Every structure is written in structure tokens, then in C-alpha cells.
Amino acid sequence: xxxxxxxxxxxxxxxxxxxxxxxxxxxxxxxxxxxxxxxxxxxxxxxxxxxxxxxxxxxxxxxxxxxxxxxxxxxxxxxxxxxxxxxxxxxxxxxxxxxxxxxxxxxxxxxxxxxxxxxxxxxxxxxxxxxxxxxxxxxxxxxxxxxxxxxxxxxxxxxxxxxxxxxxxxxxxxxxxxxxxxxxxxxxxxxxxxxxxxxxxxxxxxxxxxxxxxxxxxxxxxxxxxxxxxxxxxxxxxxxxxxxx
Numbered sequence: 001x002x003x004x005x006x007x008x009x010x011x012x013x014x015x016x017x018x019x020x021x022x023x024x025x026x027x028x029x030x031x032x033x034x035x036x037x038x039x040x041x042x043x044x045x046x047x048x049x050x051x052x053x054x055x056x057x058x059x060x061x062x063x064x065x066x067x068x069x070x071x072x073x074x075x076x077x078x079x080x081x082x083x084x085x086x087x088x089x090x091x092x093x094x095x096x097x098x099x100x101x102x103x104x105x106x107x108x109x110x111x112x113x114x115x116x117x118x119x120x121x122x123x124x125x126x127x128x129x130x131x132x133x134x135x136x137x138x139x140x141x142x143x144x145x146x147x148x149x150x151x152x153x154x155x156x157x158x159x160x161x162x163x164x165x166x167x168x169x170x171x172x173x174x175x176x177x178x179x180x181x182x183x184x185x186x187x188x189x190x191x192x193x194x195x196x197x198x199x200x201x202x203x204x205x206x207x208x209x210x211x212x213x214x215x216x217x218x219x220x221x222x223x224x225x226x227x228x229x230x231x232x233x234x235x236x237x238x239x240x241x242x243x244x245x
Contacts, residue, residue, distance in 0.1 A: 037066055040064055073094070119235055136180040137168055142206060
């Protein structure tokens with residue numbers, strides 16, 4: 001896929017990084033999860049929205065960016081139609097370019113492919129042990145010891161994310177291999193966007209469970225894996241607004 005300059009360009013994308021929320025220390029601030037794909041109009045915003053739903057009520061902020069973001073672009077209408085109604089932040093999403101500050105400020109970095117993870121680590125090498133692909137992390141947490149007892153204090157999320165990363169890194173030598181990339185549906189028909197959202201939702205479910213988060217978003221994730229297809233066929237590609245697959 002190639003992105004040509006249309007209505008949006010990467011030149012105007014370098015803004016909108018983490019908003020300060022108290023101290024820079026893990027204690028007393030929100031947890032931060034970064035999702036990275038290519039254009040930031042399909043995969044990473046869908047994953048970010050589903051994570052927000054799964055982590056509802058937790059002190060966490062979730063951000064979606066792209067390695068070649070279509071700056072200022074909304075979510076692809078076909079991806080948006082594949083998400084459950086009311087998915088948090090989906091309609092408000094605006095694509096932003098991945099920058100080093102995004103990675104440096106994140107407690108957990110999730111690429112939608114190994115290429116996206118590598119791009120984040122290249123910007124901030126120190127983030128290597130807290131960077132995974134979405135599918136890789138979901139696979140690794142299945143090989144770790146059970147999650148710690150549920151913590152009542154939602155402000156403990158930075159610590160929970162750090163513990164999750166440590167457990168996942170320790171599981172790498174033990175876990176079976178598997179596909180770690182979520183293919184880009186941008187040049188595909190609407191059905192591919194439905195499949196992409198369903199695949200992302202399954203991974204998000206595993207990650208939320210590993211964080212010992214109360215299942216506030218369980219029904220939302222279930223709707224993502226069993227979408228109401230009404231309206232999905234009518235959703236138009238973002239190409240008409242300047243995205244060229």
C-alpha cells in the first residue's frame with residue numbers, strides 16, 4: 001500500500017502526543033498504551049477503541065498513531081462500520097504520525113505488525129522490552145502464569161502494564177510461535193474490515209484478561225467478534241477523501 005498526499009499529509013501529523021496527567025512517574029498518573037499501524041485509519045484506531053472499551057473504568061489512556069499516518073484523517077468508514085456502535089473514540093479519531101515522544105511516554109507499545117513494532121523501537125531503543133505486536137502479546141500472555149489478583153485501585157495501571165510486559169518477555173522462549181501480524185484491510189472490501197476488527201477484538205480480550213481488569217467491556221468485544229453487518233456493505237472506502245491504496 002502506498003499513501004499519496006491528498007487531503008492529509010504527514011507534514012501536519014506531528015502533534016497530539018501524550019497529554020500530561022500528573023507526574024511523569026508511574027505512581028500518580030494514568031497508564032499509557034500506544035497502538036501503531038501504517039496510516040492510522042484502520043487497524044490501530046480500531047484496536048485503540050476496543051481497548052478503551054475493555055479497560056473502561058481504569059486509569060489508562062490509549063493512543064493510535066501511524067508510521068506513515070494520513071494526518072488529520074478520520075477512521076476508515078468501513079472499519080468504523082465494523083466496530084460495535086458506540087465504540088469509544090472511534091468517531092472522534094484523527095490520524096497522527098508516530099513520533100519518539102509517543103513511544104518514550106508509553107507503558108506498553110503494540111504494533112499491528114512486526115514492522116510497526118520495529119519502527120517504534122527504532123525511535124526509542126529503550127522501549128524494546130515493552131513493545132510487542134498486538135497478536136504476539138495476546139499469544140504470550142496465554143503462556144504466562146495466571147494474572148495477579150484484581151487490584152481495586154485503578155490508578156495502579158502503570159504497574160500492571162509493567163508487570164504484563166515483564167511476564168510476556170519471560171514467556172517468549174516458552175511460547176509457541178504464531179502469526180504476529182494483522183494484515184492491512186485498507187485496499188480490501190468491507191468484509192476484510194469485519195474480519196480485521198474481529199481478530200483484533202479477540203486479542204484485546206486476552207490482553208484485558210491478563211491485566212486482571214473487571215470485564216466491563218466483555219459485551220462490547222463480543223459484538224466486535226459477532227458484528228451486525230447492517231450498513232457495513234454500504235460503508236465507503238476512505239479513498240474518496242484522499243487515501244489511495
